Amino acid sequence: MFSDRQQQIIDESIKLIDTRGIQGFTIKNLSKKVGISEPGIYRHFESKFAILSAILDSFKRDIFENQALSLNNANDPLVKLKSFGDKIFEIFVHNPALITVIFSEEIYMNEKQLSYRIKEIQTFNENLIESLLIGLRRDKKLPDHVNIGAFILMFFGSIRLLAKKWKMSDYSFDIKTRGDELLSSLLDIIK
Amino acid sequence: MFSDRQQQIIDESIKLIDTRGIQGFTIKNLSKKVGISEPGIYRHFESKFAILSAILDSFKRDIFENQALSLNNANDPLVKLKSFGDKIFEIFVHNPALITVIFSEEIYMNEKQLSYRIKEIQTFNENLIESLLIGLRRDKKLPDHVNIGAFILMFFGSIRLLAKKWKMSDYSFDIKTRGDELLSSLLDIIK
């Protein structure tokens, strides 16, 4: 899909956006990081837009494969939910820079094509969780007082916020531990 | 504190950041919105940084006064929590552009002084909620299984996410209604 050089450019772009924001994501800064000249970048991507687009493609592929996989590993919906959350934190631990890139819709706000892609990924994830909860409700295994829409907001909202806090604290705590704590509190709600 | 013209510049800046992002927040765009020339802007603020700084000052004053007020209107901690949440949604309904400005830490990431101020506001709000919950626990009115840290993440995380979704949907649903739903689900957890 992407050549080695292209993947390198994508990786450095993500790091650059993470550390210096969209404003720091310039072709000049990027070329320094990659170690080639500015026009050299354009040998591998036709525009800055194309790089952002590739970042989203690359991430989308990752998450679709990973999540689909983790959901097929169990039968119990609660176990699925837990492993879904675990997987998210695993991805963040493995590539913290992604937190900024996928939770900062503002980065893509000038490009409708890109913001649509971000929305698509979010909707995909929410639908996964929603169908799990609807299944539980059908089987009368979800307490009556649980509001599915509200739970989904709590689920993704708290995970996002924890990840952002982790990043803003310079990764000063163990997100795996705190994530486990959070996930078990979330699961408590629907037990 | 701020002259009429300064307040106008602050208001237009918030709107500009909301609609066009940090990248669209330029002195040229701002001067067009305000209706004066670019150098005219510099008669009222010494730099672009000073405008961002003023935005945070203005918002900080608002939220500190408003929240402190709403928390003194009741005795029951649960009622306080509800009115705290209500107040947040009221502020957003009244000034939706603030959602982008205060939930987009990336805007200020290049300026440590500014990102520190954002953090300060967040910590202030979290501490308010935390002290309410600690009080409840002391009085044995908080269920044992409730993890205070996790609940705070859920509380602010879900509110933030709902607000962002509201904005991203072009304000296509009634955030007051959905906010009420969310808040009652949140309160259910600690009852």
Place this chain on the structure above:
DNA sequence: ATTTTGCGAGCGAATACTAACAAACAAATA
């Protein structure tokens, strides 16, 4: 009379991107 608020013109630096050319490499040919 003095201060405040505005303006047009223009500064140096940075932006995304292009043109023209050269080395490196691989496949095809002698």
Place this chain on the structure above:
DNA sequence: TATTTGTTTGTTAGTATTCGCTCGCAAAAT
């Protein structure tokens, strides 16, 4: 095997445009 050919990947030098911001001056307000 040695040489030619074409493609890929890189460079230096430059484009037009935009950025935040300043200068010097004039009108307006106090």
